[in-house]
Every structure is written in C-alpha cells, then in structure tokens.
Amino acid sequence: MRGTPGSADDPRGITRVVIVGAGFAGVACAKRLAGEPRARVTLFDSRGYHQFQPLLYQVATAELAPADIRFDLSGMFARHPNVEARTAEVVSLDPATPSVTLADAGTVEADILVLGVGAQPNFFHTPGxxxxxxxxxxxxxxxxxxxxxxxxxxxxxxxxxxxxxxxxxxxxxxxxxxxxxxxxxxxxxxxxxxxxxxxxxxxxxxxxxxxxxxxxxxxxxxxxxxxxxxxxxxxxxxxxxxxxxxxxxxxxxxxxxxxxxxxxxxxxxxxGEMAAPLAFRSGLPQGRGGRIDVRPDLTVPGYPAVYALGDTANVPDTDGSPLPQLGSVAQQTGEWAARNIIAGIEGDDRQPFRYKDKGxxxxxxxxxxxxxxxxxxxxxxxxxxxxxxxxxxxxxxxxxxxxxxxxxxxxxxxxxRPGHRSAALLDPSTIDTPRIDWSGG
Ligand SMILES: Cc1cc2nc3c(=O)[nH]c(=O)nc-3n(C[C@H](O)[C@H](O)[C@H](O)COP(=O)(O)OP(=O)(O)OC[C@H]3O[C@@H](n4cnc5c(N)ncnc54)[C@H](O)[C@@H]3O)c2cc1C
Missing domain, CATH: 3.50.50.100 (FAD/NAD(P)-binding domain)
Incomplete structure (x- = not known):
C-alpha cells in the first residue's frame, strides 16, 4: 500500500488529485486536502454546487427554499488556491492512467483519482x-x-x-x-x-x-x-x-x-437507489447496488491510485459488512481518503477505514x-x-x-411554528426564495 504516483518520490513534487463529485464525500476530501502544499486538487461536479440531501424533503414540501440547501463550491474553496472547483460532467474515466474525460471534451490526467459521484434512484424495473x-x-x-x-x-x-x-x-x-x-x-x-x-x-x-x-x-x-x-x-x-x-x-x-x-x-x-451512472460506465468491479467494491483503505482493487467513496462505493466496515448509504459514512470516507492520500505523499502506509458510527x-x-x-x-x-x-x-x-x-x-x-410558511415558499410558481443566512450573520 506504499508509494502512489505523485508521492514524495515523484520529481514534480506535487500530487494532482482529481475528485469527481462534490457531495459529502468529495467535499470532505477536498476540504481535508485544502491548504496541503503538496497536493493540487481539481473538484469536478456536474451541478457546480453541493446539495444537502438530508433536507431535500423539506424543499419538496415547501419547508425550505432550494437555495437554502444549495452551497456554492467556488465560495467554499475561495480561500484555498490549491483547490479548483469546476462545473463539469465527467462522462468516462480510465482507472489505469488514471484520467477522466469531460462532457465538453477534454481529458484531465491525475496522480490520484477520487470517485464520489453518489447514487441515483432505482425503480426496480417497475412499469411506468x-x-x-x-x-x-x-x-x-x-x-x-x-x-x-x-x-x-x-x-x-x-x-x-x-x-x-x-x-x-x-x-x-x-x-x-x-x-x-x-x-x-x-x-x-x-x-x-x-x-x-x-x-x-x-x-x-x-x-x-x-x-x-x-x-x-x-x-x-x-x-x-x-x-x-x-x-x-x-x-x-x-x-x-x-x-x-x-x-x-x-x-x-x-x-x-x-x-x-x-x-x-x-x-x-x-x-431505493443504486450507484450513479458513472460507476456503471467506469469498468470498475461493482457489487451490490452497482456500487464499486473497495478495499479497506478505500482504494479500488487493482487500482491503488483510485479511491471510491460514499454512496458510490461498497464501503466495508471493520467486520467486512457493507456500511449504509449515509451522509456521515460519505463524509468520513472523504476525510479518510484524504488522510490516506497524504500518507501516500509522505511515503507512509495507508490505513484501513474505521467508521465512527453515530447511529x-x-x-x-x-x-x-x-x-x-x-x-x-x-x-x-x-x-x-x-x-x-x-x-x-x-x-x-x-x-x-x-x-x-x-x-x-x-x-x-x-x-x-407549525403552520408558519412564507407566501413565497407556498407559491408553486416561485422558483427560488433564499431565506436562511447560514453564515449566522
Ligand atoms: C432524500 C434523502 C434524504 C437523506 N437523508 C439523510 C439523512 O437524514 N442523514 C444521512 O446521514 N444521510 C441521508 N441521506 C443519504 C446521504 O445524503 C447520502 O448518503 C450522501 O449524500 C452521499 O454522499 P456522496 O458524497 O457519496 O454522494 P452525493 O451527496 O450524492 O454527491 C454526489 C455528487 O456527485 C456529482 N456527480 C455525479 N455524477 C457526476 C459526474 N458524472 N460528473 C461530475 N459530477 C457528478 C453530483 O452532482 C453530486 O453533487 C439522504 C439521502 C436522500 C436521497
């Protein structure tokens, strides 16, 4: 588990980390690497923002405005010049090089590739x-x-x-x-x-x-x-x-x-849900729900420079059983992968993931x-x-x-205030009404 491309023995001295997906996993990984002078991070997300999924049903039922759970990526990393957040869809990847191909053409090479592309609904072939x-x-x-x-x-x-x-x-x-x-x-x-x-x-x-x-x-x-x-x-x-x-x-x-x-x-x-489309197109080993199987250190078997995290992966608990698709699992895998990437840069061993179960x-x-x-x-x-x-x-x-x-x-x-909702929130024709100043100001 030692020596990753772009690590200490790499003459360039800078490890290029490409993260695909700015969900809990991708954002946590990028945040942990932000400010790390030996890593240059490119974070791709097709939407260009981080959406806070646990509060989606509040948006669906007009308790919150869409803008309340949408977090701008460029703002999130504005103070970290080694992280570039880009709005782009990754349509395919080559785990061997590793590299990703973007929808608007162009291939981006990496030393380390991190997949945090989440999931998609599973309709289980139910007609209609x-x-x-x-x-x-x-x-x-x-x-x-x-x-x-x-x-x-x-x-x-x-x-x-x-x-x-x-x-x-x-x-x-x-x-x-x-x-x-x-x-x-x-x-x-x-x-x-x-x-x-x-x-x-x-x-x-x-x-x-x-x-x-x-x-x-x-x-x-x-x-x-x-x-x-x-x-x-x-x-x-x-x-x-x-x-x-x-x-x-x-x-x-x-x-x-x-x-x-x-x-x-x-x-x-x-x-129900299954892995995101990119997991199916990746050619990587897929297990339950189409999710990518990973080793205990969160890398994909046979590809030590490719990590799969969060809902995209079948993340094993310490006893080998798969962990559930939860925000806290995704977030912790993101942080852990970043730690292992840094360990690789320093020439140290990568550590097997340990989940802190909050319930x-x-x-x-x-x-x-x-x-x-x-x-x-x-x-x-x-x-x-x-x-x-x-x-x-x-x-x-x-x-x-x-x-x-x-x-x-x-x-x-x-x-x-159970019955309290603004008129704008309850108006079906209103697209967006930002309400909450999450900065606390
Ligand atoms: C309705 C709902 C409620 C939930 N409630 C809770 C809860 O209360 N508590 C909890 O812990 N968990 C909850 N979860 C689960 C939790 O939200 C997920 O486990 C978590 O979001 C997974 O994080 P992730 O980073 O793996 O993927 P995601 O958060 O899904 O992020 C994936 C990102 O990848 C991007 N992406 C996908 N494909 C591409 C591509 N090809 N190119 C570029 N970008 C791409 C997407 O735009 C997205 O931003 C809920 C999930 C849902 C759907």
Missing amino acids: AEEFALPLYSLDDAERVRARLLGLFRDAAAGPGPAGEDALTVVVVGAGPTGVETAGAVAELARDVMPHRYPDLPAAAARVVLVDLEHTVLPPFSDRAHAYAAEQLRRRGVELRLGVPVKEVTGERVVLGDGTVIRTRLVIWGG IMAMIGRKAAVAEIGPHRHELDGRFAFAAWLGVHAHLLADAGAEMKAFLAWAEDFYL
Missing part, C-alpha cells in the same frame, strides 16, 4: 415508475415534487377538476427514511399549513398513502421504532399500505400487487423522530430523537459552511 413517479434524490427532483404538490393544492382550491375527490391524493413509494420523512411532511403540510392558505378546501381533502413491499416502516430500525413511526404517521393521517409491491405507475394511478388501484396525480418515489435517525414530523445512537444503538424517540437529529445534521451542515447559530434558528422556527 421511471416515467411517471417523481424521485427525491437531487435538488431538481425536490423542486419538481414541490411544484407538483403545490400545484395540486392550488388547482383543487380553484374548483373540482377531472381528478375529482382524488385530486389531492399523494402516493409515496418506499417506507425507508426518505419515504417516511416525505409522507410525514406532506401530511403536515396538508393538515397544518394548507388550511390557512386555502380556507375553502375541506380539511380532509388530502390523502397521503405510503406503500412498501416490506411489512414495516423504517426497516433498518428496531421494532420499537417501527411501531412508534407507524403510529406517528397514522396520527398525521398517513395511510400505510405495507407488504404489497407497486405493480405499475401511470400518469393517473398506481396499481398495487394486490390489485388495489389508487387514483393519483403525484407519486413520489423513495423506493441512524429519521424525522417523522414535527416533534416526532426516531434515533438509534452510536454503535450500540441506544434508542430514542420524540423530542430527544429530534435533538439527536439536530446534532448530527448540524455537524454535516457545518461541513458545508453553515453556522450552528443559523441552523438552530431554523430548527427553532420549524419546531415552534
């Missing part, structure tokens, strides 16, 4: 799902869901349309954290917010249905959390359709495996969350779980440049 269901994986996805959701309320308030009493039926597919958080937030929007905006709409006009093939919500959590989350969702009026697959999605309905037909104009897909958590709604803290999974729910969620997400947000003070101000607003 890719065409008609809206996934929730990117900021663009969240904006599409928000526009459709708010448009449904606006149209329903304007008078009975062709969809009739099903005009406000929303189906959420997938009862993992994304689906549960989204279903809870849509139900709270319908119950606590929309009656103020559209007083003539009957309070019970909206219907939220959460569907999953599994028999429980939040499968990775404990039985106690399953029961708590299901109860909290039901209290918010969410209908649970568990243990049944989605057989087909069309523009007007969802058909379930047991023959049930649900008429709906909005299907939100939180049904798992999900928000079901205001004042309702579940958390299983640390490697021993200490179980919390309600306000304590919400506090734990805040702590972990404040840490992740701080990495993107947000100040704790601003994050807490937002959290207080969310916690204490």
Whole structure:
C-alpha cells in the first residue's frame, strides 16, 4: 500500500488529485486536502454546487427554499488556491492512467483519482415508475415534487377538476427514511399549513398513502421504532399500505400487487437507489447496488491510485459488512481518503477505514423522530430523537459552511411554528426564495 504516483518520490513534487463529485464525500476530501502544499486538487461536479440531501424533503414540501440547501463550491474553496472547483460532467474515466474525460471534451490526467459521484434512484424495473413517479434524490427532483404538490393544492382550491375527490391524493413509494420523512411532511403540510392558505378546501381533502413491499416502516430500525413511526404517521393521517409491491405507475394511478388501484396525480418515489451512472460506465468491479467494491483503505482493487467513496462505493466496515448509504459514512470516507492520500505523499502506509458510527435517525414530523445512537444503538424517540437529529445534521451542515447559530434558528422556527410558511415558499410558481443566512450573520 506504499508509494502512489505523485508521492514524495515523484520529481514534480506535487500530487494532482482529481475528485469527481462534490457531495459529502468529495467535499470532505477536498476540504481535508485544502491548504496541503503538496497536493493540487481539481473538484469536478456536474451541478457546480453541493446539495444537502438530508433536507431535500423539506424543499419538496415547501419547508425550505432550494437555495437554502444549495452551497456554492467556488465560495467554499475561495480561500484555498490549491483547490479548483469546476462545473463539469465527467462522462468516462480510465482507472489505469488514471484520467477522466469531460462532457465538453477534454481529458484531465491525475496522480490520484477520487470517485464520489453518489447514487441515483432505482425503480426496480417497475412499469411506468421511471416515467411517471417523481424521485427525491437531487435538488431538481425536490423542486419538481414541490411544484407538483403545490400545484395540486392550488388547482383543487380553484374548483373540482377531472381528478375529482382524488385530486389531492399523494402516493409515496418506499417506507425507508426518505419515504417516511416525505409522507410525514406532506401530511403536515396538508393538515397544518394548507388550511390557512386555502380556507375553502375541506380539511380532509388530502390523502397521503405510503406503500412498501416490506411489512414495516423504517426497516433498518428496531421494532420499537417501527411501531412508534407507524403510529406517528397514522396520527398525521398517513395511510400505510405495507407488504404489497407497486405493480405499475401511470400518469393517473398506481396499481398495487394486490390489485388495489389508487387514483393519483403525484407519486413520489423513495423506493431505493443504486450507484450513479458513472460507476456503471467506469469498468470498475461493482457489487451490490452497482456500487464499486473497495478495499479497506478505500482504494479500488487493482487500482491503488483510485479511491471510491460514499454512496458510490461498497464501503466495508471493520467486520467486512457493507456500511449504509449515509451522509456521515460519505463524509468520513472523504476525510479518510484524504488522510490516506497524504500518507501516500509522505511515503507512509495507508490505513484501513474505521467508521465512527453515530447511529441512524429519521424525522417523522414535527416533534416526532426516531434515533438509534452510536454503535450500540441506544434508542430514542420524540423530542430527544429530534435533538439527536439536530446534532448530527448540524455537524454535516457545518461541513458545508453553515453556522450552528443559523441552523438552530431554523430548527427553532420549524419546531415552534407549525403552520408558519412564507407566501413565497407556498407559491408553486416561485422558483427560488433564499431565506436562511447560514453564515449566522
Ligand atoms: C432524500 C434523502 C434524504 C437523506 N437523508 C439523510 C439523512 O437524514 N442523514 C444521512 O446521514 N444521510 C441521508 N441521506 C443519504 C446521504 O445524503 C447520502 O448518503 C450522501 O449524500 C452521499 O454522499 P456522496 O458524497 O457519496 O454522494 P452525493 O451527496 O450524492 O454527491 C454526489 C455528487 O456527485 C456529482 N456527480 C455525479 N455524477 C457526476 C459526474 N458524472 N460528473 C461530475 N459530477 C457528478 C453530483 O452532482 C453530486 O453533487 C439522504 C439521502 C436522500 C436521497
């Protein structure tokens, strides 16, 4: 594991690190290398910004504006001349050289290549799902869901349309954290917010249905959390359709495996994910979910100068089992890869990745969350779980440049003022309304 190209024995003395993807993993890696005089980092991202995925459903349900969770990359690295952030899509790579090819032509060579390209929705070949269901994986996805959701309320308030009493039926597919958080937030929007905006709409006009093939919500959590989350969702009026697959999605309905037909104009897909397209085009060894298999030191077998991180990789825990696709896993792999890159520059051994497990958590709604803290999974729910969620997400947000003070101000607003939303946030035609000054100023 010793001696990487561009390391101390390299006559150029500077290691060229190319990072593809500015998610939690890529940004953490670039930040750790920023200011390192022996490394020159080029960070490519097709979007040109870092999106804070854990708060995507808040954008989709008009709790936050898109700009609130979009962090500009050039600003993030403005004080670090050895890091260049570039907006460009990488369309292919050669792990042997290593090098990447950009969509607008041109090949960029590296001494070290770091892949942090994340994931994409997995529709599991469900007929019509890719065409008609809206996934929730990117900021663009969240904006599409928000526009459709708010448009449904606006149209329903304007008078009975062709969809009739099903005009406000929303189906959420997938009862993992994304689906549960989204279903809870849509139900709270319908119950606590929309009656103020559209007083003539009957309070019970909206219907939220959460569907999953599994028999429980939040499968990775404990039985106690399953029961708590299901109860909290039901209290918010969410209908649970568990243990049944989605057989087909069309523009007007969802058909379930047991023959049930649900008429709906909005299907939100939180049904699973797989590695990003570049992983499939990389020619690198792929395992579960199309993710790239990596060695304990996070490099790809046979390619010691290529790292794969975060959601792009099957990252092994110390016992060899794969770690989950979480922001904290991605962020820690990014930092660890940077440490190993520096070790390589210094001619030292690279170290096997050790994950500091903070646990798992999900928000079901205001004042309702579940958390299983640390490697021993200490179980919390309600306000304590919400506090734990805040702590972990404040840490992740701080990495993107947000100040704790601003994050807490937002959290207080969310916690204490349930029906409170600005008119701009609730207007389906408004594209962007920056609200939060994450600098805390
Ligand atoms: C809705 C949702 C909610 C979530 N909530 C939580 C949560 O509460 N807590 C938690 O810990 N985790 C949560 N996660 C998981 C967490 O967000 C991911 O595990 C994490 O974002 C993975 O980070 P990453 O750096 O591997 O990839 P990503 O964050 O997906 O970043 C990948 C980046 O690569 C770029 N990219 C992709 N392909 C290319 C290309 N070919 N060329 C150039 N750039 C490219 C993309 O533009 C993107 O910026 C959530 C995920 C989702 C979808």
